Amino acid sequence: MGKAQKKTGKGRLDKYYKLAKEQGYRARSAFKLIQLNKKYSILESSRCTIDLCAAPGGWLQVASKYMPANSVIVGVDLVPIRPIPRVVTFTSDITTTQCRNLIRNELKDWKADVVLHDGAPNVGTAWIQDAYSQSELVLMSLKLAVEFLAKGGTFVTKVFRSVDYNNLIWVFNQLFGKVEATKPPSSRNVSAEIFVVCREFLAPKHIDPKFLDPKHVFKDLSSSINPEDKGVSMDKAQANVFHPEKKRRHRDGYADGDYTLFKILEASTFIREHDPIAALGGANKISFHSEEEKEWLALHITTEEVKANCEDLKVLGKGDFKALIKWRLALREELGIDLKAKDIEDAIEQVEVVEVVDEEQEISEELERLNAEAAARTKRERRRANEIKTRTIQRMQLQMTAPLDIGLEQSDPTLGLGQDDMFELGTKEEDLRKSRKTKLAMDADGDEDFGESSDEDMESGEEDSPLDSEEERERKVADLETEMDGMYEAYQERMRERDAKYKVKEARRKNKEREEWGGIKAKGSNDDSGAEDGEGFDNGEDGGWDKLQEAKLRDSDSSDDDGSDEEVGPTASEKKKRTREEKGIDVGPKAKKRLKVSFDEPSAKPATSAAAKVWFSQDVFGGLKLDEVDDEGEDTEDEGALSEESEIEADEDSETSETDEDSGFEVVPQDNNDDDVDMWDGDEEDQSERVQKRVRDFGLNTPEAVMIAQQLINREKTKTQLINDGFNRYSLNSKDDLPSWFLDDEAKFYKPNIPVTKEAMAALRAKQRALDARPIKKVAEAKARKKFKAAQRLEKAMKKAEGVNTTADMSEKEKAQAIDKVMRKGLSSGKKPKKDIKLVVAKGAHKGLKGRPKGVKGRYVMVDSRMKKELKAKKRKEKAAKKR
Numbered sequence: 001m002g003k004a005q006k007k008t009g010k011g012r013l014d015k016y017y018k019l020a021k022e023q024g025y026r027a028r029s030a031f032k033l034i035q036l037n038k039k040y041s042i043l044e045s046s047r048c049t050i051d052l053c054a055a056p057g058g059w060l061q062v063a064s065k066y067m068p069a070n071s072v073i074v075g076v077d078l079v080p081i082r083p084i085p086r087v088v089t090f091t092s093d094i095t096t097t098q099c100r101n102l103i104r105n106e107l108k109d110w111k112a113d114v115v116l117h118d119g120a121p122n123v124g125t126a127w128i129q130d131a132y133s134q135s136e137l138v139l140m141s142l143k144l145a146v147e148f149l150a151k152g153g154t155f156v157t158k159v160f161r162s163v164d165y166n167n168l169i170w171v172f173n174q175l176f177g178k179v180e181a182t183k184p185p186s187s188r189n190v191s192a193e194i195f196v197v198c199r200e201f202l203a204p205k206h207i208d209p210k211f212l213d214p215k216h217v218f219k220d221l222s223s224s225i226n227p228e229d230k231g232v233s234m235d236k237a238q239a240n241v242f243h244p245e246k247k248r249r250h251r252d253g254y255a256d257g258d259y260t261l262f263k264i265l266e267a268s269t270f271i272r273e274h275d276p277i278a279a280l281g282g283a284n285k286i287s288f289h290s291e292e293e294k295e296w297l298a299l300h301i302t303t304e305e306v307k308a309n310c311e312d313l314k315v316l317g318k319g320d321f322k323a324l325i326k327w328r329l330a331l332r333e334e335l336g337i338d339l340k341a342k343d344i345e346d347a348i349e350q351v352e353v354v355e356v357v358d359e360e361q362e363i364s365e366e367l368e369r370l371n372a373e374a375a376a377r378t379k380r381e382r383r384r385a386n387e388i389k390t391r392t393i394q395r396m397q398l399q400m401t402a403p404l405d406i407g408l409e410q411s412d413p414t415l416g417l418g419q420d421d422m423f424e425l426g427t428k429e430e431d432l433r434k435s436r437k438t439k440l441a442m443d444a445d446g447d448e449d450f451g452e453s454s455d456e457d458m459e460s461g462e463e464d465s466p467l468d469s470e471e472e473r474e475r476k477v478a479d480l481e482t483e484m485d486g487m488y489e490a491y492q493e494r495m496r497e498r499d500a501k502y503k504v505k506e507a508r509r510k511n512k513e514r515e516e517w518g519g520i521k522a523k524g525s526n527d528d529s530g531a532e533d534g535e536g537f538d539n540g541e542d543g544g545w546d547k548l549q550e551a552k553l554r555d556s557d558s559s560d561d562d563g564s565d566e567e568v569g570p571t572a573s574e575k576k577k578r579t580r581e582e583k584g585i586d587v588g589p590k591a592k593k594r595l596k597v598s599f600d601e602p603s604a605k606p607a608t609s610a611a612a613k614v615w616f617s618q619d620v621f622g623g624l625k626l627d628e629v630d631d632e633g634e635d636t637e638d639e640g641a642l643s644e645e646s647e648i649e650a651d652e653d654s655e656t657s658e659t660d661e662d663s664g665f666e667v668v669p670q671d672n673n674d675d676d677v678d679m680w681d682g683d684e685e686d687q688s689e690r691v692q693k694r695v696r697d698f699g700l701n702t703p704e705a706v707m708i709a710q711q712l713i714n715r716e717k718t719k720t721q722l723i724n725d726g727f728n729r730y731s732l733n734s735k736d737d738l739p740s741w742f743l744d745d746e747a748k749f750y751k752p753n754i755p756v757t758k759e760a761m762a763a764l765r766a767k768q769r770a771l772d773a774r775p776i777k778k779v780a781e782a783k784a785r786k787k788f789k790a791a792q793r794l795e796k797a798m799k800k801a802e803g804v805n806t807t808a809d810m811s812e813k814e815k816a817q818a819i820d821k822v823m824r825k826g827l828s829s830g831k832k833p834k835k836d837i838k839l840v841v842a843k844g845a846h847k848g849l850k851g852r853p854k855g856v857k858g859r860y861v862m863v864d865s866r867m868k869k870e871l872k873a874k875k876r877k878e879k880a881a882k883k884r
């Protein structure tokens with residue numbers, strides 16, 4: 001069985017609908033007549049055809065097409081029909097005499113060879129009523145047909161399969177030689193319509209009016225129903241007795257050979273029937289004739305009420321039907337057809353026993369299932385976490401975010417150095433608070449109570465020593481600065497909240513700083529020497545530089561006390577002293593150990609700025625290890641703790657090292673196998689690799705870079721010269737004690753101003769133009785979309801053409817034309833070309849004219865002469881611009 005055809009929604013738009021559209025028919029029903037005509041050849045020989053209920057005119061179009069030229073075609077409908085060549089149409093009700101007169105006037109004394117009827121009243125919810133009207137309409141059309149048909153003529157009508165169907169066929173048979181019912185392929189399967197073709201009209205001299213009178217033709221029906229339910233047939237009676245309001249559509253009419261209206265249902269049938277409700281719905285009475293049935297009457301379950309109900313089913317209500325169904329069930333149990341409730345319980349118990357046996361297996365299966373589910377869930381979660389981590393790392397690599405922003409797990413090994421910074425920043429606020437507290441305490445007491453944060457200072461007896469005014473002033477200045485820093489931080493915080501971009505920038509900056517000063521931070525945080533930790537080595541939020549300075553200050557402070565804390569190890573100045581004055585003296589094992597550890601750790605990188613890296617990469621420093629460079633001269637105080645540590649390390653290998661007191665550098669041979677040297681180089685390599693990659697990917701994208709490259713290529717400058725150009729007298733200035741806001745501003749605005757040459761700018765512009773000339777992604781996408789749509793249109797057109805090709809009822813020429821039309825449509829862009837709008841200048845005869853000017857066809861716009869000139873000029877300019 002094929003799929004049921006849909007009559008609603010898109011199901012309506014089937015093959016015939018599309019074909020009708022393509023071939024210009026007004027209704028898909030046109031194909032029904034085409035197919036009927038193909039089967040019975042009714043139109044080709046007809047000289048006069050009347051189409052009753054013809055709107056919108058599909059059948060008229062077919063008639064006009066297939067009937068010989070000069071034939072007469074008359075169409076009638078309740079609604080007006082748009083004109084069709086050589087067809088006369090009326091608007092009239094076919095059941096009225098007015099319609100009859102109109103046709104008579106048109107035909108004069110002519111007779112029609114064919115009368116067509118495709119009428120259908122609006123089929124609404126009251127289908128049975130509608131069906132009756134349809135039958136009536138058919139009879140009315142037959143009345144007109146017998147009046148206007150010539151002998152031997154043909155009457156084609158649409159009939160719905162209903163109780164009236166046979167009556168109608170009987171009448172047709174009385175008036176026509178041949179009566180055939182057929183359903184053309186274009187008629188939807190879901191539709192109950194059938195077409196009856198009545199040929200060879202007998203044209204009797206006298207026709208009994210009863211043949212055409214609905215009261216007589218459908219007599220059986222009207223007598224068997226009650227007056228309110230006009231047209232209700234047995235179909236209604238078969239409706240579900242429990243839902244009488246729902247009328248079922250039975251389009252099959254009567255069951256074959258069963259035309260009786262009073263139905264008796266045998267009790268045995270009712271009891272053994274599988275669908276008792278339908279049986280009750282179709283019957284008037286339940287009878288007890290057989291011996292067995294009579295025995296049932298004697299049973300106690302067959303109460304008097306049941307017996308009374310069986311007498312007349314048509315008067316029963318819902319409750320009565322329920323009682324009958326209950327009685328049926330009880331009787332079935334009695335007869336052993338159905339299991340009794342107790343038996344069912346026993347059966348259930350048995351089943352339960354069996355279930356207990358299987359319980360264990362079920363539990364284990366359930367457990368397995370749960371385990372599998374849990375495993376799958378864990379796997380899913382792990383995968384998701386990994387994805388998030390990968391994405392975050394990628395973002396970090398792209399410098400889109402910093403670990404601080406994304407709050408990665410603290411124990412995440414992928415973060416490495418960044419983790420310590422998080423702790424540092426975490427304590428930032430607290431430190432600020434502490435410093436404020438300190439200030440408050442100082443202001444209140446008038447002395448230098450540094451609170452808990454300066455325990456060490458107190459230990460060293462500083463709190464007892466009176467401060468001279470100079471020191472006091474310095475401290476106040478320092479406090480003021482701290483406060484300013486705090487305010488600046490608050491300002492930054494506000495900015496961060498307001499500006500997402502600033503946030504990103506800030507994160508990047510911090511990231512960069514971390515990269516640059518990671519070694520020192522790491523040392524500070526990794527170092528377990530109590531003094532450094534306790535002092536809040538992480539206090540500074542401005543990166544390694546400030547911390548370095550703080551550390552140095554502390555070092556110099558603690559050098560004053562007598563090394564009370566052994567765990568601290570040698571301070572920087574002590575170390576330096578030992579390096580320079582007490583060479584050869586053993587460094588304490590603890591310190592050595594600590595230094596070794598911090599050197600081995602990747603975080604213990606030398607604290608050198610990027611500028612310093614570049615500086616020391618000059619030829620003159622060739623053969624030196626950066627971390628072993630000891631700037632002893634005026635910059636002694638600027639040295640990082642780690643470089644000092646490396647000195648000590650170098651001292652350990654004092655046999656191979658030599659000191660150049662004059663130059664201020666300790667020169668250590670390059671082949672010295674220090675791990676950190678490799679690390680340093682590796683880092684630099686990484687950086688240059690990164691730069692090279694960026695250049696490879698994006699090219700040189702600033703005029704300065706292009707210019708420098710050009711200078712290098714043209715040998716206008718050497719590499720060394722370029723490096724030297726990167727320095728000025730401020731390059732290596734100490735950033736000591738500089739407030740963070742100043743450093744921030746410096747980072748923002750202190751940029752080298754490299755003069756750019758004309759050539760460099762021209763080269764960059766040329767590159768940019770080449771880039772601009774490439775189609776942008778959206779344009780490329782739009783082009784691809786256009787191409788795709790064109791291909792789709794073509795494919796659709798080819799399918800349509802195939803459909804036309806397989807249509808049987810078209811000549812080859814018509815097919816060729818239709819295919820040509822379809823293909824042309826498919827190949828076109830689908831957009832209608834814009835119609836030209838004519839410009840009419842409002843001067844001369846056209847001046848002040850209202851309405852269409854004479855001799856102007858199509859769309860037009862009235863313009864004054866200036867407007868026209870302006871438009872022309874605009875077009876000219878556009879054209880010129882395009883040419884350029």
Ligand SMILES: C[S@@+](CC[C@H](N)C(=O)[O-])C[C@H]1O[C@@H](n2cnc3c(N)ncnc32)[C@H](O)[C@@H]1O
Nearest residue numbers: 053055056057058059077078093094118119120
């Ligand atoms: C299915 S359409 C006919 C389609 C037509 N054969 C065609 O191919 O275009 C049924 C038509 O019957 C018309 N109709 C229904 N009752 C009518 C009546 N009493 N008199 C005239 N037309 C009627 C409706 O107006 C409707 O247009």
